[in-house]
Amino acid sequence: MLHKFQSHINTKFPFFKDKRLLIAISGGMDSVVLTYLCHELQLNIALAHCNFNLRGKESDADEDFVLQLAEDLDLEVFVESFDTNQYAKDYKRSIQMAARELRYNWFLELGDQLGFDYILTAHHADDNLETFLINFTRGTGLEGLTGIPEINGKFVRPLLPFSREDLETFAKEKHIEWRDDSSNASTKYLRNKLRHDVIPILKEINPNILRNFETTQLNLKDSQDIVADSIDAFLKKASHISKGSHAQFKISEFKRKHNPKAYLFEVFKDFGFTEWNDVLNLLDAQSGKQVFSEQWRLIKDRDYLLLSDIQTKTYEKISILKTDKNVEAPFGTLVFNDVDTVSESPKHTIYVDRDKLHFPLTLRTWEEGDVFFPLGMSGKKKLSKYFKDEKLSLLDKENTWLLCFGDDIVWVIGKRADDRFKVTENTKQILKIELK
Template sequence: MLENFNTYINLNLNFLNQKKLLLAVSGGLDSVVLTHLCKEAKLDIAIAHCNFNLRDKESNGDEAFVLNLAKSLDLEAFIQHFDTNTYAQENKLSIQMAAREMRYNWFQELAEQLSFDYILTAHHADDNLETFLINLSRGTGLDGLTGIPETNGNIIRPLLSFSRETIENYAKQQKIEWREDSSNASTKYLRNQLRHEVIPKLKEVNSNLLKNFETTLQHLRETEDILEESVNAVLKRAIIDLNNNEITYNISEFLKLNNPRAYLVEIFKPFGFTAFNDVLNLLTAQSGKQVLSQSYRLIKDRTHLILAPLPLDDEFNDIYINEEEKDKSIPSSILFLETVKTLNASSKNEIFVDAETLNYPLVVRQWKEGDYFYPLGLNGKKKISKYFKDEKLSLLDKEKSLLLCSNNEIVWVINQRADQRFKVTNTTNNILKIALKK
């Protein structure tokens, strides 16, 4: 196995040579064998062990074993204790998920603090098959059937092509000791049920199960490449705007597809969406309808879909501007106030007003139902809601719109339209320029 391991590293993971590597070592068969193989391959390694304090003396025994392993191989070892039960309760996670999250978070912290280039874990071919069957049993898309990735960022799994049987045979031949986790014998967890009851039966039926499974994974990964290429082609046509963490899609491009739902799943699943029938229905829904994930929302805006982060819960507080202030920060921008002698050609991001018509402090606030103003250049007043509708503003644009007010009268729908009542006339003595800059 050592020869095959060295060959595999040199052919497929040659970038690990001359790099600083952190090995995740539980004390079990797989990680202990990986440690010995990496040592024999003369890779630059240190080991990290997590004590999750879930098995009392057994957990402490694992820790002691890993420390002795490190000493015997002259390796640096890092040990971390976790209160797994408390973390799981506080974060509403299963014990297994809590342990996984804490483990990888700590590994990444070590890698960043101590300049490890890669983190190595001991997942092998049988783990890959178990993960495939777990995902299959729970219902999954193609990405859930392509197996554990050998390389995922700075996480490397160099044993994925080796079976558990091969690893155990090597350990016995080399008289390598390891720790048995008593929880691995329990069939309480689905993975253990598959490991002890299902997969052995499958191997009895087909002795080439793992080899054939690897072939299947290769076909699925190739199909995934085709799918990704197709989805990217659709996105290239559908995306019409990327701005301020928002993405705008042309709905007509989705409606042209033979199976739009399949594409919507692939496009919006990374943003946490799961209710894909609702997402599909957005294509033909009324403008303003939206579907939410935990972090994002999809909004139907006439002929478009807009993807945007969920708004923060923080309540907007009115911003007051005193007469002596020459600039004021507002969300994402700054308002500049300057006395000028003449008018220049104005734009949406600046207005000129008769300073003597203003009452201080000025107020920047969000709009509310019932607000109205007298749009510059038009006769009569108009409700802000009607103005937004006429301007075809999206729901997001409406939410972000702010008003500059004087004595509860709207001076400016900021960055959009000034109010007629404050305009500069022939009798104006003091002209105030108010400009918005990002």
Template sequence: MNSAKCVIAISGGIDSVVLAHLCQKLNISFALAHCNFNLRGKESDADEEFVLDLADQLDVEVFIQNFDTETYAKENKCSIQMAARELRYDWFSELAQQLNFDYILTAHHADDNLETFLINFTRSTGLNGLTGIPALNDNIARPLLPFSREGIETFAKAENISWREDSSNTSRKYLRNKLRHEVVPILKEINPQLIDSFQSTLQHLNDTADIVEESLNAVAKRAIERIDENYVTFKVSEFKKVNNPKAYLFEMFKDYGFSEWNDVVNLLEAETGKYVASNTHKLTKHREFLILTELCHSGQSEESLFVAKDNPSVKTPIGILYFDDQDSFEDNSKTTIFADAEKLKYPLQVRKWQTGDIFYPLGLKGKKKVSKYLKDEKLTPIEKENTWVLTSENKIVWVVGRRADERFKVSDQTNQILKIELKA
């Protein structure tokens, strides 16, 4: 890292100040980046002044950013702590990208790691929530993770390093502070070597996590049938083969917001069409498959588009529809149909199919519900949901990309032929 260009996230507290001094001792090229969240009035401004003075002392470049944290928290409906975190990391990332810093250094240490472990432990979490803060996550590096808060303070005093004390660190209203001041001291009283024991436990947990990931990747490789732009299809049979399907389903789908894991497991034996939804995704049973989609690609949409007469094309979510007068016609295909232009009443409408839609499939006698047609075509739920129709006075001209309607076909009496083509 000595040849890398780094930016240190510095608050003015002991941890980040020590990190800055260590980087200077190691001749690492670095700048300082300080966030003033404007939450503690004059104290926040004094922190900013301290960082500016420290930059002068260390003879390094410094960047200061002021935030209206309370307004951001209200607008985004999140806690002050979460708002500060989002603002901080978004700015660090932007800074690193614009000025070509190789790494963003933060001063998280072993006690921070323990507190994070305990926070996750008190909540619902899997193995990954108990493996600690990563030492390196993309371009965010945490070089002080092996060191305890006590060790950092001992070093700072030995080197006569000055720092700022954040008064909010003594407040018990935050969970992290309650753990820091009330729970961790008791644990250290029980085991004076708590931090060393914890570091060892983390190593064992991370080793186990590697084994889990290897096994998960093997199952995923066998289970994933297809990866499409809008969905991923998994074989149900591969989940049934493992000893603990629920554990594999949890690990495979935990990042998609699902929480009702018994319902997810029940999908393995459910009928086609059953699904479980989170705030962002949907997992649907379709025959012998589970289909994962984003909610923005699911559900019937009210969206529709209108096509005026003589309009040569219209862009739709499934491609571009082209309309062109012809002197002759060919056989219809899935992507091209020929219609009797005089039977069309403008404006035409392009919309998603709706429950209750009927049409007269070209070449067949009588009418058919679009829902029954799509079922008979053995389409997946995602293909059904992304099916659009072209209509004239709400009569279906074409189930787009699938079947034209008998009522609008070209016949011996046709005087004007319209070619309608779908291109991706």
């Protein structure tokens, strides 16, 4: 196996030779064999071990084993101890998910701090098949069926072409010792159930299943490349100029496709949406209709779908004193200056009669029922009606702030000033207010 591994490294990862590599090692057979293989090739490696404190003395024995292995091979080793149960409780995670987040976050932190170029994990062909079956049983797209990527950012899986049987044969031939995790024998978790109950039956039915599965995955990855090219071309037509913190997509481009649902899935699959029929129904829904994932939302806005993160912030009112010249706000900075004349002003600047204002002024977000007197008009208008006439999206309305004097609106910031405070021929003091 060593020769096959060396050939694989030379072909797929020739850049390893002059890089610093950090091996994620549990003490189990897979990661121990990876360590020995990389050591035999004289790669520049160090070890990183996580003690999740989930199995009492057994966890501590795993740590001791890794420390001894590092000493035997004269390798640098890093060990971190985690209170996994507390983390899972604090962040409402399963134990498996908590352990995954803890170790991957630590590996990345370690890599960045100490200058490791890549982090190697010992995932192999059997792990890849298990991941495929997990994704398949839960429901997934093409990406979920392509399995574990060989390279994902800093993480590299150089053992993916090799089976668990290959690793065990090598370990026994070289008289390599390893630690067995007792929790791996339990079928409590889906991955273990597949490993112990399902995959052995599949191998009995077809002893070449891993080789055939590798061919299938190569075909799926080729198809994935074709899909990616198609989506890139589609997005050049469908994506619109983004405004602020949200992205816009032309509904007409989705409707032109024979299967718009497939395109919706490919465009928005990375944002956590699961109710794809609801997403599809947005194409013909009334403006303002929304579909939510945990962190994102899609909004129907006339001829567009708007993608935005879910805003959880609530803003307090901001008080502005007469002496304030620069006022910081979530949307930018308001600058107040006394001037002698009025010049042509864009939407981000207004001029008002200072004598008509009494400080403190107030900055706040708009509320239902707000009314103002749009500059240049003789009557008043509800802000909701103004927004509708201006064809503002739900997101535009949510991000609209008001500059107020008491209950009166002085400026719908960045959009329209109030006529009651405008500069006239009788104005003695002109106040320029500019949004930067």
